[in-house]
Structures are given as structure tokens and as C-alpha cells.
Amino acid sequence: MTNASLGTLKVEIWRGAEEGDFETFEVPSQPSQTVLDLVTYVQRKLDPSLAYRFACRVGVCGSCAMTVNGTPRWTCRTHVQKVASSGRVRIEPLRNLPILKDLATDMAPFFDKGQEALGRFVPSDARASEVATIPPDDPKRKEANAAIECIGCGVCYSACDVVSWQPDYLGPAALNRAWTLVNDVRDGDRQGHLKAVAEDAGCHACHGHQNCVEHCPVGLNPTRSIAGLKRLVVMAALKGEL
Template sequence: MPMVEAAGTLEVSIWRGGAEGAMQRYQVPARGNQTVLDIVTHIQRELDPSLAYRFACRVGMCGSCAMMVNGRARWTCRTHASRVIGADGRLGLRPLANLPVIRDLATDMAPFFDKWARARGRFQPKDAPDGAVPQEFHVVPPASKQRREADAGIECIGCGVCHASCDVVAWNPDYLGPAALNRAWTLVNDVRDGARQERMEAVAGDAGCHSCHSTQSCTERCPKQLDPSAAIAGLKRSLFWDTLLGRRA
């Protein structure tokens, strides 16, 4: 599809540098239906090849192009510039919040995925030793409550938008965060998984689900329309009943 002819210019400010840096301004042609990722790509290809950023699929599947757009975490490939340009006619782009900055718009995602590991976000087959393959498939009825709860959050792709949008993560960097806790809740409801007790212990500490203030920014901004807030509430309820019924040491 041919690009629509330019209709004026946009003033775009982009974070340049690492943890210490500054915003740099660029003048970019304004085109019909251009996305924020189109704008960043134009700058990198035509104006400043040293600009660092991430993208892969460009069609809203991988989430790797996420960044802060006028102060809000978004997938830039799905964000049309005309819908997010401020009243002043400007566009400001920064790397995802609550994560270390490698350079420019690229963040270090290692702390984000480390929290998945801390929340025991890896499936552990119930009927097999750690790392082994179970001998038979476990039948999970599609209409069961556990299946519905597990399916509700299974489509998370780890883009980091909820993590960047979470006030609690900003206040407490040790907090596991919405994505890791959503993954934990998915596995807690997976009847095939055999690590429930360890997982519940992992999410019960000061950095776990009880630290959530339920502001629901993670749910509001999830590009996949998932509900991490509900998952975290589910973990809180489960921990309450586990304690009440003596299932926790």
C-alpha cells in the first residue's frame, strides 16, 4: 500500500541516552494513518541511524515495540499518532517505565522476567519429577471453573506494558508486578500443575500479591484486554482460604 502524502510535520521528542540522558526533538512528516512505530522507524532510517529501539512483528503480536507514549505505556505498532498527539501538537516518547534503560527507547527486560521466575511462573507437571515428561495427558474439562480461570490470563505475552503502568512497581521495585502474578494465578488454576504450594508461598511475601493496591492500571492498559487485577485478587482469596483452612505452614 503506498504511503499517503505528507500533510505538514510533527514535532517528536525522544529520550536519548541511558539512565542519564535527555529528550531530543525531531521534525517528522505527518502522514495519514501513521503509527507511532512508523514515526520512530522514519527517524531511525532517515534522520538518526543511532536511535535504539525494539520491534519485531509490526502487527500487534509480539509486544516488543512497547514504550511510553506521552506518558502512557503502549504498543507503538497499534497506536495511531493522530489519536495520541497532545493538545500542544507534540509527541513524546520514552522507554518503558520501571525498567533499567539500556539506551534510548530500549529497556533491559531481565528484571521483568526474573520476577516471573520468582513467582514460580514455570509449569511443573503434577505427575512427573521436575523436568521430566508426564506419561499421560491430563484431561481438563473446558467448562470447569479452573479451566476458565486459567484461560482468562493465558494470552499474556510478556510485553511489559502492565509492569510499566504499575504504581506499586514504581514505589517498590521488588514487587513481583501484574504480569508475574497473572502468570502465577494461571498456573494455580491449572489442574495439571504440581507446584501449587511452592507458588503460593512465592506470591505471599511482602513483594507479592498483598502489595497490590488495586488501582487497576494494569487492567486498563493491557493491550490484550487481560485482567491482571482480577488474577491478583484471586491469589489474595486463595491465600486467605489456605491460611484459614491450615493449608499453609
């Protein structure tokens, strides 16, 4: 329901691909309005050719991540009131990823790096052996648990300056995932994970700026995970295990 007394917002939205420009729309303000609501209003009422991506609308899927007033965020979990300074909102696609159209980026490089970092569980001889017993207070399990809730939205990757300076850098999400796996005693290729993150654009490229920590919508600390990987990789290299 539109509430006319709340006035309108000036919403600047990126149009085009790598080359493009901002287009300004006037969107009626509503109580408890999210940034995703703004984009959806524009697409449904003002310009159906606007391309953007969303799915769950409730902060579960992570697909609606965009750059809002210069900051990467989940638009579905961002209230306009919190970010709209002087009634203006500027919405851009995520940084550090190729732009497909308008607000939709190509996430392929982000997910490819997850694979480059061997960010997937490698089974051991599981079928024949007993199910591993892992006490919840096991130190390694605690490390893995602290990093496990990543849903791969790409906000940290977009926030990371090192990715913008070194496009090959694996990035916070991929390395954070690798950290959960090297701490998983059920994983069958700990050495493989370490080798993958020790490659030239691996964990040691991180400068520890903590932009990923600052922006992670789930409140994870990828910088800490990467620091853990750095320690393990350096020790493995010095022991000649890589």
C-alpha cells in the same frame, strides 16, 4: 509515501540512559501512521544511532512497548492520530525498568520476577499417567483461560504504581501468570506457586489500582487474577499450609 499536505509532527524522543534528555525531531505526517513508524523514520532517515526495540510490527510480539505521551503502549498498535495532541508526540522508554539506551529498556528484572513468582509450568508425573481431561467449562479452566493470553510485553509492569513505589514487588504480569498455573490441574506444584507469590513483595502488595487493567493491550485483568491469588494465599496461610 510521504504526503506533504499532512504537514509534519514534532516528535520528542528520550536520548541517553537513566541520565539523558529529550531530542526533538520533525517527522512528516502520513495517513494511518503508527508511533512505531515515527521512531523507525527517525532511526532510518534522521539519526541511525537511535536505539529502540521491535520485531513483529503487528501486535503479536509485544517488544515495541514504550511510553507515549505518558502512557505505556504498544507503539505498533498506536495510531499517531489518536495520541498526538497539537501535533506533538513524546516518546520515552517503559517506566519501572532500567534504561539501556534511548528507548530500549533492560527487561531482565521483569522476566526475573516471572521466575520469582514461579510463573512456569511445573510438570507432574505426566509421562506415566493418563492425559488430563479438562472440560472447557470447568470453573478453574475458565479462570486460567481469562488470564492466559499475556505475551509478557511489560506494559502493565510499566503502568503499575506499586512497582514504582516498591521496586521488589513482583508486578501484575508475573502474578497473573502464577494465577493461570494455580488454576491448571495439570500443574505439579500448586503449593509452590502459592508460596512464591506469598513472599514479602508478593500478591498482597497490590493496592488494586487497576492501572494494569487500564493499559493491558490484550485486555486482560491482572488485578482480578491478583485478587484471586490473595484469597488463596490468605486461606492457605490461615490453614498453616504455607
